[in-house]
Amino acid sequence: xxxxxxxxxxxxxxxxxxxxxxxxxxxxxxxxxxxxxxxxxxxxxxxxxxxxxxxxxxxxxxxxxxxxxxxxxxxxxxxxxxxxxxxxxxxxxxxxxxxxxxxxxxxxxxxxxxxxxxxxxxxxxxxxxxxxxxxxxxxxxxxxxxxxx
Amino acid sequence: xxxxxxxxxxxxxxxxxxxxxxxxxxxxxxxxxxxxxxxxxxxxxxxxxxxxxxxxxxxxxxxxxxxxxxxxxxxxxxxxxxxxxxxxxxxxxxxxxxxxxxxxxxxxxxxxxxxxxxxxxxxxxxxxxxxxxxxxxxxxxxxxxxxxxxxxxxxxxxxxxxxxxxxxxxxxxxxxxxxxxxxxx
Numbered sequence: 001x002x003x004x005x006x007x008x009x010x011x012x013x014x015x016x017x018x019x020x021x022x023x024x025x026x027x028x029x030x031x032x033x034x035x036x037x038x039x040x041x042x043x044x045x046x047x048x049x050x051x052x053x054x055x056x057x058x059x060x061x062x063x064x065x066x067x068x069x070x071x072x073x074x075x076x077x078x079x080x081x082x083x084x085x086x087x088x089x090x091x092x093x094x095x096x097x098x099x100x101x102x103x104x105x106x107x108x109x110x111x112x113x114x115x116x117x118x119x120x121x122x123x124x125x126x127x128x129x130x131x132x133x134x135x136x137x138x139x140x141x142x143x144x145x146x147x148x149x
Numbered sequence: 150x151x152x153x154x155x156x157x158x159x160x161x162x163x164x165x166x167x168x169x170x171x172x173x174x175x176x177x178x179x180x181x182x183x184x185x186x187x188x189x190x191x192x193x194x195x196x197x198x199x200x201x202x203x204x205x206x207x208x209x210x211x212x213x214x215x216x217x218x219x220x221x222x223x224x225x226x227x228x229x230x231x232x233x234x235x236x237x238x239x240x241x242x243x244x245x246x247x248x249x250x251x252x253x254x255x256x257x258x259x260x261x262x263x264x265x266x267x268x269x270x271x272x273x274x275x276x277x278x279x280x281x282x283x284x285x286x287x288x289x290x291x292x293x294x295x296x297x298x299x300x301x302x303x304x305x306x307x308x309x310x311x312x313x314x315x316x317x318x319x320x321x322x323x324x325x326x327x328x329x330x331x332x333x334x
Contacts, residue, residue: 028216041207041214043248067270068244072215075240079219084237091274091327 011082013113013120013145022108022124025077030065030102038069065098070128070136077106078126082143088121092139102130108141119144195292201250205236205283212239225283235282243275243326246289247313271308272329279323286318294327307332 035049044066047054055063071092078087098104108126115121122145127138205225212222220227221237228236281287295310308331315324 034214034216038214041210042244044244068241068273069215071273072211072217072239072241076215076217076219079217079240084221084240085233085280087240087275087277089274089276090240091272093272094270 011145012148013122014148016110016113016122016145018110018113020110022077022081022110022126024108025073025080025106027073027104027106030069030098030100030104032063032100035063035065035069035100038066038072042066042068044068060097062099065100065102067094067098067137070094070098070104071139073104074106074108074126074128074137074139077108078141078143081108082122082145086143086145087141088144089123089142090139091141092126092137094137095135098130098136104128104130104136111140120147121145189296191293192296193292193294195290198288198290199251200286200288201246203238203242203246203281203283203285203287207245207249208236208239208242208283211242211245215239215241235284238277238281240275241273242281243313243315243324244273246287246315247326250287250289251291251313269331269333270328271331272327274325274327276325276327277323278325279317279321281317281323285323287315287323288317289313289315289326304333 032050032052039045039050046066048058048060049063049066052063055061071094074092075090078090106126106128108124110122110124112123113121114123121142123140123142125138125140128136130136209223212219217239221231221233222228222239223236225235228234291311291313293309294312296307298305298307308329310327310329312325312327314322315326317323
């Protein structure tokens with residue numbers, strides 16, 4: 001296994017404590033245009049996410065957002081926090097459907113500090129929830145952090 | 150085969166326009182067969198490899214759609230100014246490799262007339278093992294690593310775990326992407 005290239009990040013291993021909260025990310029309201037855009041970008045053209053008629057037919061109450069879009073929101077929070085190349089693992093469980101006009105807030109907490117092959121790492125839990133507190137995804141991540149010394 | 154009450158004509162008509170589907174619905178078609186129960190003998194089966202080139206513009210487009218305006222995802226110059234050798238992989242960029250790289254699986258599905266609306270995405274997990282940058286050519290091999298049928302009050306569902314193992318043009322193992330898919334019977 002190769003270790004990723006060390007890149008500048010804002011967070012140092014020494015500065016992070018178990019229990020620390022990751023700066024939360026509040027996203028703009030989910031719009032139909034965003035889902036169309038996400039479909040085109042990601043290649044997931046399932047009409048469930050873009051065509052209101054399909055949503056009505058299958059009883060999801062209109063179109064629903066791609067779960068991967070919501071994971072992307074959480075990814076953005078982690079990217080802002082440690083930088084993308086610091087991530088070693090990132091996984092989520094999809095817990096609920098996101099509808100148009102939902103406002104998603106991503107949050108996270110550091111759960112562990114450890115070392116693997118001399119690399120300083122943190123792990124944490126993350127989630128995304130809507131304006132009513134309904135959880136859309138929960139997940140975990142592992143990231144490598146630089147040391148101060 | 151999967152059955153899910155939908156207006157078949159509309160769905161079929163729409164299928165014609167959607168060239169790209171993810172691989173998991175195809176799994177449903179291949180693995181379900183004619184029985185109700187998931188065929189556990191398929192566990193461990195791998196599918197033909199696919200290749201995909203990592204493209205700067207697709208990362209830019211994905212970050213744009215998600216609404217991440219961090220300049221490192223949008224220009225090489227900004228990425229280099231931020232200390233990266235090129236535009237870095239957005240955390241969920243592996244989804245691009247499946248949808249844009251593994252397109253043949255979707256075609257099989259459409260030919261089989263499978264109703265993809267029965268599939269739900271349960272989990273998604275990435276293990277980033279080495280740097281991946283634009284210009285890299287990745288080869289993905291998809292394996293069904295687990296599968297089971299669960300009977301519930303509203304019928305049965307298959308729960309499949311698939312993993313794509315990616316190597317780069319140097320043969321280096323760079324990424325694992327694991328997905329749990331729930332297919333309503």
